[in-house]
Amino acid sequence: MNANELTIAEARDALAGGELSAVDLTMACLTAIDAGTPLNAFVHATPEIALDQARAADARRGADAGALNGIPLGIKDLFCTKGVASQAASNILKGFKPEYESTVTSKLFEAGAVMLGKLNMDEFAMGSSNETSCYGDAVNPWKVDDRRLTPGGSSGGSAAAVAADLCLGATGTDTGGSIRQPAAFTGIVGIKPTYGRVSRWGIVAFASSLDQAGPMTKSVRDAAILLGAMAGHDPKDSTSADIPVPDFEAALTGDIRGKKIGIPREYRMDGMPAEIEALWARGREMLADAGAEIVDISLPHTKYALPAYYVIAPAEASSNLARYDGVRYGHRARLGQGDGIVDMYEKTRAEGFGKEVQRRVMIGTYVLSAGFYDAYYNRARKVRALIKRDFDEAFAAGVDAILTPATPSSAFGLGEMAEADPVAMYLNDVFTVTVNLAGLPGISVPVGVDAKGLPLGLQLIGRPWDEAGLLNHAHVLERAAGFVEKPRKWW
Template structure:
């Protein structure tokens, strides 16, 4: 078995037993990255940095100073600023930008001895559900069942493709409305979005600041627990970062959920839901029941308003956050012509630098924040958000420990199949995930089964605020019961 196919847990054990070196493990992944160009997952490769970090990790391992991620090769989503390495959020407007600083998430990973193989593909500024808005072109799902190329999901499509295709042992992702959980479900891996404030956003290029949250994308629940422990914690540079102790997430994986109460929200039974998703959901509930949990029907009455509220709030915050990309301070600047004013330069730069989806969301966001429409749209959406949050608070106050839902309304679809459709059809991919971001809750996608064509399907577990430890334990039980071990057949 090639070293790049290992889980973080297995690689950690092999490294500590000196069965292989971090340099050997890293080289195995670098070879896989080179051989995996057809997936378009890695968009900025950093082999020199990776081998330098691997040699440093070997020295720590030899000295007995080896945190869990020491020597583990990871991929970093292009949304995280990495010092001296291109960090452009898959947007032409940030072409050439090399930060002089390190994001808190990557600084924590490197402090633990992790190895960076390179930067990963994503939707432009994390706006998309299929990785088709990227200036690098789409990431490709390693799962293939016919002649089509399938989406790896979005916005963290490169992260999902890289982990599922064994190009790296784990990856960072970000989740604003499902951008970790949906691609994880489409590629048969695990992805966790932590509670808002659990992981620092400092140095992560912003999309919608009240919704964005970084998290790990891994081959197993245990790996997710290991990575989450490394990146969590208070950061004074992020005013929304929670000053709370970080539990030992890995130690919480006891596999015992006897007596726990699992909620099944009736509002998530959508019209037109594929029978395969419905059946998988029922099977997942039975797996938790068999493990000793009590499965309870619950109501989250404001769920139907979540998607429209999200697609008012997120673009509003995006239009504000993206105002800084003006061609003056960094990134792309349009070529000036005689007679151009400063406003002309701004307009040309943003028209050239931003793709269609980003332009659409900036325009929607600017519209809903404008004087005549602020109360009609933005303020109303904020009130709906408060009601959605209250729905979850009520359910958890009634003794529910976690909530089980589908992760996505379908398996992965073909690249190009939805790109030119009504944008709302694409937005519907987030129907099961956006509520978690609006309420600031932790959520995790676990691969549980496959559809009739053989493509992976995931289920989502939603946890109580700050209870990632309990959420991961429920996910661990579901993972073991499902026994999902399928891997994509290598075609690339």
């Protein structure tokens, strides 16, 4: 096994035991990144920074070393990294190199992590297939025919990089499923923590009441280790919760006897593929075999989640993206004689924003406009409150976690859906957006493959602030499923 194929937990033990140096581990990943160019996962490689950090990790090995000392990670292009291009995969931020470090990357570096570079994503995190990026499509390392498959989105580069062993783990962000859907499409683990568990400071904003950063890893144990380093209160983020961060790894006892797992009847969608239905049934059996009690529950407002999400998220995006005007940083359009400031705004945004971002900004501006604010935005906020209440009632009735499919299908071909029908693309988020609207933690675990041989995931949804319990349920599911398949190397 090459060093880059190790899990974070395995590499940590090998580094601590002196069987491996951080420099060797980092070099193995950098070599894999060079070979992985066809995947288009890494868009800004930082080998010099990585090797400097690896040498520093080797120098401080021992009792004082952090939880991630010497562990090479990929960072989604949405996280601001000091002196390193942070474009959110948008032409409007071309050339932008922040003068500051996001709280998440600061915490990872404090824990001793090594940054291999920045990862591809959908522009401003708007997309479910990584096809809206200014860097071009990221490609799923899984391949079953002559098509190039999507790794999912918006954290598609993160998912592809982890699945292809280009890094040991990666950061992602999740606004409506952007960690969990790509994790399911690539056969890895991805957790979206409770809203407020991880600081959003220094992460380029899409929809501020929904965005949450989280880890994308090769195993549930790795997710627990990485989340422990990312989480914590941050006074620079007013939505960050001042709640102690438990030892998530220590919570992985593998014992869920007597726990109640809810199965929401509303997640049985019309036309759901038989393979997804069968996988869900298998998941229920695996958790029941581990001693959990399976109960049917109702989340009656689920059917309104997608419409509510696609009002609230674009509304917040139109507000957040108003700052990209060509005045202070990023791209500025060339102006003709006689052009005024309004012309500069219009030309800059027309050139800098891609089609999907323009579409969502226009939807958002429309639903916030004077005549439609109550009809759309306010109504969507009320529906959001009802969706959250559904979950609150289920948890109040004693449910410990909720099991659902992660995605309505396995990975589809690049180009098959994006241009044809943007609304059909939005349906990829059908099982995931409720979790963001309610601010809950959710995790995708790879459980099997479909008839074509492509990975499929199941989603577990946890109580607010109970990532520890959620990770333990996921650990049990992962162990029972025994998913060990890896993509065959074609790149």
